[in-house]
Every structure is written in structure tokens, then in C-alpha cells.
Amino acid sequence: MSRTPVDRTAVLTIVGRDLRAVRRSKAITVPMVLVPASLLVLLPIAVGLLARNAPYDTVQRALESSVLDRLADPILSLPPRERLVVLVLGYLLSPLLLVLPLMVAAVLAADAFAGEKERRTLEVVLHLPVTDRDLFLAKVLSAYVPAVVITWVGSLVYALVANAIAWPVTGRLFLPFTQFVAMVVWIAPAVALLALGLLVIVSSRARTTQEANQLGGAVILPLIFVAAAQASALMLLPVLGVVAVGLVVWVAALGLLWWNARHFTRDRLASAG
Amino acid sequence: MAAAIETEGLTRGFASGLAVDGLTFRLDPGQVLALLGPNGAGKTTTVRLLDGVLTPHAGRSLVLGFDPTVDGEEVRRRTGVLTENAGLDDRLTAAENLTYVARIRGFGPAAARRRVESLLERFGMADRRDSLTAGFSTGQRKRVALARALIHDPELLFLDEPTSGLDPAGTRDVIALIDELASGGRTVVLATHFLGEAGRLADRMAVLHHGRLRAFGAPDQLASEMWSGLGAELDLGGRVDADTVGALAAVPGVSSALAHGDGVRLVLDDRDVLPRAVAAAVARGVPVYGAATHRPTLEDVYFAIEQRIAAEEGGLATDAFASPDPVGP
Numbered sequence: 001m002s003r004t005p006v007d008r009t010a011v012l013t014i015v016g017r018d019l020r021a022v023r024r025s026k027a028i029t030v031p032m033v034l035v036p037a038s039l040l041v042l043l044p045i046a047v048g049l050l051a052r053n054a055p056y057d058t059v060q061r062a063l064e065s066s067v068l069d070r071l072a073d074p075i076l077s078l079p080p081r082e083r084l085v086v087l088v089l090g091y092l093l094s095p096l097l098l099v100l101p102l103m104v105a106a107v108l109a110a111d112a113f114a115g116e117k118e119r120r121t122l123e124v125v126l127h128l129p130v131t132d133r134d135l136f137l138a139k140v141l142s143a144y145v146p147a148v149v150i151t152w153v154g155s156l157v158y159a160l161v162a163n164a165i166a167w168p169v170t171g172r173l174f175l176p177f178t179q180f181v182a183m184v185v186w187i188a189p190a191v192a193l194l195a196l197g198l199l200v201i202v203s204s205r206a207r208t209t210q211e212a213n214q215l216g217g218a219v220i221l222p223l224i225f226v227a228a229a230q231a232s233a234l235m236l237l238p239v240l241g242v243v244a245v246g247l248v249v250w251v252a253a254l255g256l257l258w259w260n261a262r263h264f265t266r267d268r269l270a271s272a273g
Numbered sequence: 274m275a276a277a278i279e280t281e282g283l284t285r286g287f288a289s290g291l292a293v294d295g296l297t298f299r300l301d302p303g304q305v306l307a308l309l310g311p312n313g314a315g316k317t318t319t320v321r322l323l324d325g326v327l328t329p330h331a332g333r334s335l336v337l338g339f340d341p342t343v344d345g346e347e348v349r350r351r352t353g354v355l356t357e358n359a360g361l362d363d364r365l366t367a368a369e370n371l372t373y374v375a376r377i378r379g380f381g382p383a384a385a386r387r388r389v390e391s392l393l394e395r396f397g398m399a400d401r402r403d404s405l406t407a408g409f410s411t412g413q414r415k416r417v418a419l420a421r422a423l424i425h426d427p428e429l430l431f432l433d434e435p436t437s438g439l440d441p442a443g444t445r446d447v448i449a450l451i452d453e454l455a456s457g458g459r460t461v462v463l464a465t466h467f468l469g470e471a472g473r474l475a476d477r478m479a480v481l482h483h484g485r486l487r488a489f490g491a492p493d494q495l496a497s498e499m500w501s502g503l504g505a506e507l508d509l510g511g512r513v514d515a516d517t518v519g520a521l522a523a524v525p526g527v528s529s530a531l532a533h534g535d536g537v538r539l540v541l542d543d544r545d546v547l548p549r550a551v552a553a554a555v556a557r558g559v560p561v562y563g564a565a566t567h568r569p570t571l572e573d574v575y576f577a578i579e580q581r582i583a584a585e586e587g588g589l590a591t592d593a594f595a596s597p598d599p600v601g602p
Contacts, residue, residue, distance in 0.1 A: 004346075010377045017373040021364040024405075124360035124421070126326045128377050129350040266345075267328045270321060271287060 006137065010130045014138035018112070019146065028107055035103055036150060039096050040158040044089055048165030051088040074236065082170050089162040091235045094180055097158060099224055100151045101192030106213075106220045108143035109199035113269065114212035126266045136264045140196050140257065147192040155184040179235045182242040187234070190249035195220055197256030204264065205272045275338055277302040277429055277460040278323060282332030285322055292318040294484040295332065300462070300477060302428075305455045307475035308464040309575055315484035316464040317357070320431045323462070324352055337428055350378070353427035357434040357464075359418035363407035367398055367417045370406060371424060378425040392420035411438035419447065429460045436470055448473060472571035480578045488578045496569035499577055502528050502540040505547055507554060508563035509536040517559055524553045541566070 022028050075087050116122035125135070159175040166174060176184070199216045206212035234242055276299045283296040293315045300306050308316045321327040323336050325345025334341060341348045361370050368389050375385035393399045396416040406414060415438060422430060435451065436444040448470050455461050455474065465471050471478065478495065480488040488495055509517075513532045521537055522530040526546030531538045539550060544566050551564050569577075 009379075013373050013376040017362070017365070017369070020369065021362050024364040119362060120358045121360045121362050123356045123358070124354075124374075126321075127324055127349055127352075127354040127356075128374065129346045130377060131346055265328075266326055270326050 004131060007130065007134050010128075011134050011138040011141065014125075014130070014135070015142045015145065018139075018142035022108065022111065022142075022146070025111075028111060032104055032107060032146075032150065036100055036154045036157075039099065040154045041161050043096075044093055044158060044161050045165060047093060048085060048089050048162060051085040052165065052169050054084050082166075082174070085166045085169050086174050089166055090175055090177065090180065094158060094162070094175070095183065095235055097151060097155050097184060098188060098191055100154050101147045101188050102195045102220055102224050104147040104150050105143050105192045105195040106199055106216050108146060109196055109203050110206075110209050110212035110216055111203075112139040112143055112200060113204040114206040115203075115209045117206075118208045122269070126270055132265050133261060135266065136200070136261050140200055143196055143200070144192055147196070148189050151188045151192065152184060155180075155188075178239050179237065179242050182239055182246065183234060186243060186246040187249060190246055190253050191223075193257060194249055194253035195223060197253050197260055198223075201260050201264070204269050207272070274301060276300060276335065277304070278306075278334065278336050278462070280323070280332065280334040283319075283322055283329050283334050284331040285318055285327055285329050291484045293322060293329075293481075296481075296484075296486050297332075298479060298486060298489045300460060302460050303455065303458045304476040305451070305461040305463060305474050307471035307478045307571065308462055308481065309466075309468070309471065309478060310481035311579075313483075314481040316481060317433060318484070319481070320354070320433060320462065320464060324349055324354060324431060350425075351427055352429045352431060353422035353425065354431045355418055355422040355433060355435055357437065359411075359414035361406040361409070361414055361417060363405060366403050366405055367393060367409070368402040370417060371421050374421050375424050380425075388424060389420075392424060393417075396420045412440055412443040415439055415443070415447070419450070423454075427459070429462070430454065431462045431464070433464045434466065435463065436465070436467055444470070468570075468572040468575055475571060478571055478574065480575060482579075482582050487582055488574075492571040492574050493568065495574050495578070499574065500569065502542060503544060504567035504569070505539045505541050505544075505550070506533070506563075506565055506567060507536045507539065507550065507561055509554065509559055510562045511535050513537050513559070517554065517557055520553055520557055521550055524550050536563075 075083050075091070078086055113122065116125060130138070155176075159180075162175050163170075163173050198219045199212075202215045202219060203212045206215055234245060237245070278298070278300040280296050280298055283293055284291065285293045296315075296319060308319065310316055318327065322329055323334060323341060325336075325341030325348045328342050336348045337351050339347045339351075361367075365373075371389040371392065372385050375388055376382070380388055390399070390402070393402050396419060398413065398416055398420070401409070401413065406417060409417070415435070419435065422432070432451065436447050439447060451461060451463070451474055461474070463471060463474060472492070476491060477489065478492050479486055490498075507521075513536065515532075518530050518532050518537060521527060521539065524546065526542040527539050527550055528542065529540040539547075541547060541550070547564055547566060551561050554561050
């Protein structure tokens with residue numbers, strides 16, 4: 001790895017150029033708008049409306065059963081008529097936010113190197129006076145920044161939609177609560193970085209975006225399943241528990257990225273295709 | 274004088290085999306090198322090695338005094354590369370494609386803007402500065418890519434097929450530009466299949482074949498090593514009888530004479546023999562309408578080398594291979 005200082009101008013220039021190009025690519029921007037819109041606007045509206053109008057005694061019986069034990073305490077402590085809508089919008093659907101950083105990171109990471117190869121622009125980048133480390137950093141940031149920004153903006157939109165839907169029942173803003181904030185601010189960025197740690201290398205070795213997407217899908221889909229399956233439980237953990245889970249993801253992500261950065265060379269990139 | 278490029282046993286392989294095998298040559302500053310060879314000969318790999326994009330498996334090189342393996346950034350700071358494909362991002366405008374390169378190459382925002390404007394103007398693309406390059410013709414793409422390669426006024430230029438896809442006027446302009454750059458003291462490495470342009474521009478030629486350097490030197494020097502004598506043609510205005518051919522062959526300094534078309538082809542010891550051959554024809558009452566020596570072109574030399582390689586490897590020369598005769602086909 002290079003010991004020279006990071007050339008911030010070069011890194012930011014590559015990031016700026018990539019983001020500008022991505023913004024103009026419908027093949028990339030359309031899924032990045034449609035998926036969050038479906039997950040964070042349409043789904044909570046539909047499910048929230050159903051939950052808002054459902055009889056709440058059924059929910060109460062389910063929550064009071066031993067299955068959820070004391071994990072359900074935050075829900076049970078709410079007035080009965082709020083329980084279902086808060087459970088659904090605050091604890092069951094909101095963790096889907098973690099799919100966003102995974103998806104955005106996957107799409108942009110595939111474009112980072114494989115897309116450049118496909119467009120035959122990579123050779124030009126390789127002949128620029130940028131160190132391997134700075135090139136790697138720029139490509140990671142080009143995918144990481146949008147992944148985090150879209151997740152954060154999406155979370156804000158989701159919170160607004162969920163509160164608006166629940167308002168007739170709750171009469172208050174129930175989102176964000178502490179675990180939600182911890183998930184959005186602490187865990188989601190770590191998840192994005194973990195995905196990139198896996199996908200940037202896949203992208204650098206693939207020859208086309210399609211190949212990168214296929215290989216990346218094999219890598220990222222299990223993560224999406226894990227995120228979707230486990231995130232609801234995450235929301236019921238105490239805040240320290242959420243922070244600890246996030247810490248594990250951060251350590252894994254940074255470790256993976258460090259390892260990849262050490263093994264990333266333009267020679268490998270040029271030789272791969 | 275320090276070499277612009279100096280390589281010694283430069284070798285690089287891939288899974289498919291050696292792409293460059295023991296490359297050794299030296300190029301002085303201000304020279305134009307034509308890097309020639311069939312597809313897959315190792316030209317692009319050579320450029321990548323010299324610009325520090327690939328690391329050699331053996332051997333070493335110095336480019337403008339820097340080792341590309343160790344100081345790749347320093348080398349790339351001083352070199353400009355035109356890749357065979359223009360390599361423009363079609364989602365960006367012509368100006369954007371140039372500006373990001375200018376910024377990475379150390380121009381401030383205002384200086385980058387000025388430099389981009391001036392280059393787009395120079396290459397006749399100023400009116401398309403804000404157009405996405407997706408709609409550009411091959412020639413327009415090539416011009417923007419050339420502007421990009423020159424944006425930092427590099428000391429050394431690697432040009433991979435600079436005229437491919439260009440119309441005749443575009444080709445002429447690019448050749449004139451390369452000529453101008455070389456005259457200004459820049460070193461140019463020209464990887465090309467177009468032997469005509471290489472012949473017009475190159476001080477040195479390198480012929481690569483399966484990654485090995487099969488010939489290197491000035492085209493004239495290589496020609497003199499391959500053929501003794503100088504080719505010449507006399508235009509005698511019609512078919513020539515055997516006596517005239519015999520008389521010309523008997524002129525001191527003429528080593529061979531052969532009737533050809535409306536005249537005769539000669540091989541001379543040197544160009545001073547030509548007036549004597551003309552005088553001999555005139556003395557016999559044969560009108561001479563034209564007389565010219567024919568120096569072997571880079572194209573003649575290249576195909577002769579390819580033919581020699583094919584013979585050495587026991588293969589057949591392709592139809593494209595011309596006669597090694599310096600007088601040409």
C-alpha cells in the first residue's frame with residue numbers, strides 16, 4: 001500500500017465524475033428510485049392503513065403470548081390502539097431500510113469497475129497519475145456516499161410517511177425512536193461498507209456489469225436475507241445491543257475493506273479483463 | 274543524453290502465455306517510435322508496462338528517468354496516453370470528459386476550464402463542448418481523446434492507433450499534429466497498423482511478434498541491413514528491349530536491371546549511379562521520361578521482417594506480405 005498522503009483532489013474528482021455519470025444513467029437511477037419508493041413509501045402506506053384499522057385485541061393476545069417474552073415490552077407499554085400500527089411500522093417494516101444500503105452499494109459497486117470495463121473507459125483511468133490506493137478509495141466512496149445518503153434520506157421519508165399514516169391512531173410522532181436512529185445512523189453505514197468490501201473486488205474481477213451483478217447477487221443476497229430476517233429482532237434489542245451489533249458489522253466491514261485495499265492493484269485490474 | 278525510454282529484458286506473461294518477452298530497446302528524447310506488429314503482438318502490453326499499469330515479471334525499464342514499477346505515478350504524470358478506443362464516458366459531455374482528467378492532473382478549476390476550452394478549440398470541438406459524447410462520430414471521439422492525452426502537455430506520448438476510424442482529412446490533421454508534437458521535442462510511441470502514417474512519422478521502428486522484439490532501429494538502417502543496394506526506376510515510355518536492359522546492367526555501379534512495365538528497375542550501389550544509368554539510356558537513343566531512386570519504405574521493411582519471421586517459424590507469409598525486394602511490388 002502506498003504511504004504517500006491521499007490525493008484528495010484526485011479522489012474527490014473521480015467520485016464527482018462517477019456520481020455525475022451515475023445520475024445520468026437511467027439503468028442505475030431508476031432502480032435506485034423505484035425500490036426505495038416501494039419499500040419506504042408504498043409498502044408502509046398499504047400496510048400501515050391495514051394495521052391502523054385492524055382490531056387491536058388480536059394483536060394484544062399475540063404480543064402477550066410467551067413467544068416474544070419481554071422483547072415485546074416496548075410495544076405492550078403503548079396504549080392498546082397504537083400497538084399494531086407501531087409494531088408494524090416501527091418494528092417490522094422499518095428494518096427493511098437495511099436493504100437499501102445493500103442494494104445501492106451492489107448496483108454502484110458493479111458499475112465501479114465492471115461498468116468502466118464495459119464502457120471501455122477503465123484504461124483511461126488506469127493511465128492517470130493516481131495511486132492504486134487512491135483509485136480504490138475513490139471507487140469505494142463513489143458507491144458508499146450514495147448508499148448512505150439514499151439510506152438516510154429514505155429513512156427520513158419513511159419516518160414521515162409512517163408518522164403520517166399512524167397519526168390518526170397515535171396522535172404523536174412515534175418515529176424515530178432510539179433503536180431506529182441507531183440502526184439508521186450506526187448500522188446502515190456499516191452494512192453499506194460491508195457490502196462494498198465484498199462487491200468492489202467482485203466488480204474489479206468481472207468483465208461486464210451483468211457478470212458483476214450476477215456474482216455480486218450471489219454474495220449480497222444472503223446478506224439481504226440476513227438483514228431482513230434479523231433486523232426486526234434488532235429493533236427490540238436494548239440500544240447498547242444495537243450498538244454492539246453495529247460494532248461487529250463495522251469491524252467486519254473495515255477488516256474486509258483493509259484486506260481488499262491491500263490486495264488491490266491496477267495490475268490485477270488490467271489483467272482481469 | 275538520458276534515454277526517454279530504456280528497457281532491458283522486459284517480460285510480462287498472462288495465463289495465456291507471454292505477452293512481452295525480453296524486450297530491450299532504447300529511445301532518445303524527441304524521437305518517434307513506431308511500435309508495429311500484428312494483433313496480439315504485445316504492443317498494448319508494452320505501453321501498459323512502460324506507463325506502470327502492469328508490473329513486469331522480469332526485466333526493468335526506465336521511462337523519463339523513472340522506474341514505472343516503483344514510480345508509476347511520476348511516470349503517468351509525465352506521459353499522455355491515447356488508447357485505441359477513445360475511452361470517453363458517454364454519460365459525460367466532451368468538456369466534462371476532459372475536465373476531470375485536467376483536475377486529476379493538477380489543474381485548478383479555473384485553469385482546467387481554460388485548458389479544456391483551448392484544446393476543444395484547437396481540435397475543432399468547441400461547438401460540441403456541452404454535448405454528451407454518446408452522439409459523437411468516431412472522428413469526434415478521437416479528437417476529444419487526443420485533446421485529453423495532451424491536456425497536461427506531456428513529455429512522452431503513447432498513441433495507440435491514433436488515426437483508426439478517422440476520415441482522410443482527420444487522418445491528415447492527426448498526422449500533422451503528431452509531426453508538430455515531435456518537432457516540438459516530444460517523444461512519441463506510436464502503436465499502429467497504418468504503416469503509411471508510421472513511415473511518415475517514425476525515426477525508429479520496433480517490430481513485435483508474439484511479444485518478442487524482432488527488429489528495432491531506424492527504418493533506413495534496417496533496410497540497409499536487409500538489402501544491399503538502392504532501388505531505382507527509369508520511366509522509358511514503353512517496353513524496353515533486351516539490349517537496352519543489358520546496356521543498363523553493364524553501367525558501372527548497377528548491380529541488376531530488370532524490364533518492368535514501361536521502363537526498367539535497377540539496383541544501384543548508390544544514388545550517384547543513377548545519372549550514369551540515365552546517360553547510358555539516352556546514349557542508346559532511348560528517351561527517359563523519369564528517373565527516381567526508391568528508398569525502401571517503413572512498410573517495405575516491416576513486411577520483409579514479417580516475411581522473414583514467417584519463414585523462420587516455418588509458417589506461410591500472408592497475402593498481405595509484400596516482396597522483400599527494395600524496389601517494391
